[in-house]
Amino acid sequence: MIRFRLKELMADKGFREGRRITMDEVSRETGIHRTTLSKIANQIGYVTNTNILDQLCTYFDVPIGEVAEHLPTPTDQSDSSE
Structure with missing residues (x-):
């Protein structure tokens, strides 16, 4: 699964610049x-x-690796019980 890190990037940029970064x-x-x-x-x-x-x-x-990251897809719980 690909997870986007938009919220983290906004928080990091806001921290570096000493202000709040908004979606707008x-x-x-x-x-x-x-x-x-x-x-x-x-x-x-x-x-x-x-x-x-x-x-x-x-x-x-x-770089692109900071915008999105690959996470392992969670496995189905029923598969692990067999």
Whole structure:
């Protein structure tokens, strides 16, 4: 599963700059619709495209590995009981 780290990136940038970073600001600065940003931040399994990932990398000045991370897919509990 791919997990997006948008909330963490916003918190880190806000800490470095000594201010609060909002979804509205990220939307305005990147051109990514606020609804899309909200889905990236909150919806498990949300699928986005490489242009959006590129815009986030540019805005936060980080490599792709900082924007998204791969997590092992949880295994079904019933499989482990056999």
